[in-house]
Amino acid sequence: MDKDILRKLEERLGPLHARQRLGIEADHEAQVFGQGLTFFHLENLYLAPAIIRNALKLTGLYWRARRNAERIIVRRNDVKFAALPSVFDRYIILHISDLHVDMNEVAMRNLIQLVGSLQYDLCVLTGDYRGKTFGPFEAAIEGVxxxxxxxxxxxxxxxxxxxxxxxxxxxxxxGIRMLLNECEVIARGDQRIFLAGIDDAHFFRVDNIEKAASQIPDGEFSILLSHTPEVYRQAAHANFNLMLSGHTHGGQICLPGSIPIKLEAMLPRRMGAGAWQYQNMSGYTSVGAGSSVVPVRLNCPPEITLHCLRRG
Known part of the structure; x- marks a missing residue:
């Protein structure tokens, strides 16, 4: 453990929170079985990349799937809210998720070219910057x-x-403000919205929606960033208006019609990709800009999303 990083984390989070979080990682980061919302974690299985590559090569789809993973598209999601403050009407959020930057250099080069021409008011990143779930992270930081x-x-x-x-x-x-069960105020003139973010809820289980939401006054418009959409119930009952997530990759390898063969998440399939609604909360699950385990995609193109908030 780098002493300078430890010092900075203790200053940022407090000594107890920093050491607790690091300890949870050390205990569980490479586990294949028995931690988090799902019992089995494919991305931690040593043989998983070879199995997937060989299966795709046998079907003749491997190189097509590789090319697909490099072709990132821009999606637009218009979403209306009666509670949205008037000055935030047509406010645009650029949403980027699941970069896995050290997995596919070509895809990341294409992404950099893509974002330069986009117009938006706020950018949010919903996690998974590194390719593996453990080990060195310097390449991921360099890519980000x-x-x-x-x-x-x-x-x-x-x-x-x-x-x-x-x-x-x-x-x-x-210059990326990380939200670790925290909340920030986004102000325009004398009006404001609240942006909250939680730590990983899928594997390390270090999320605390209650702490993040406690900083939001009743009746204020609020957005929650969560890597996984699996905590949608908790988010809705905490009165968030919008939840932005990723994690699922939309299945990454899908049947025609974008039907996922397997979703690495415990939630209804309708919430596995794109826009959805739960009670009074709107949600969006990005299929991600990168790829996990193997840099391949079938019937599920990588994406970044422009969310346009509308009043009404």
């Missing part, structure tokens, strides 16, 4: 820094199940 140079401020992020808390000091040093 290259992308960050082409993004407009303000930028907020949360951690995913592939990320270590040790990445936070470097991420914040490059």
């Amino acid at each position: 820094a290259k992308l960050r140079a082409h993004l407009k401020q303000p930028i907020y992020g949360v951690l995913g199940n592939h990320d270590t808390i040790q990445m936070v000091p470097a991420m914040e040093a490059m």
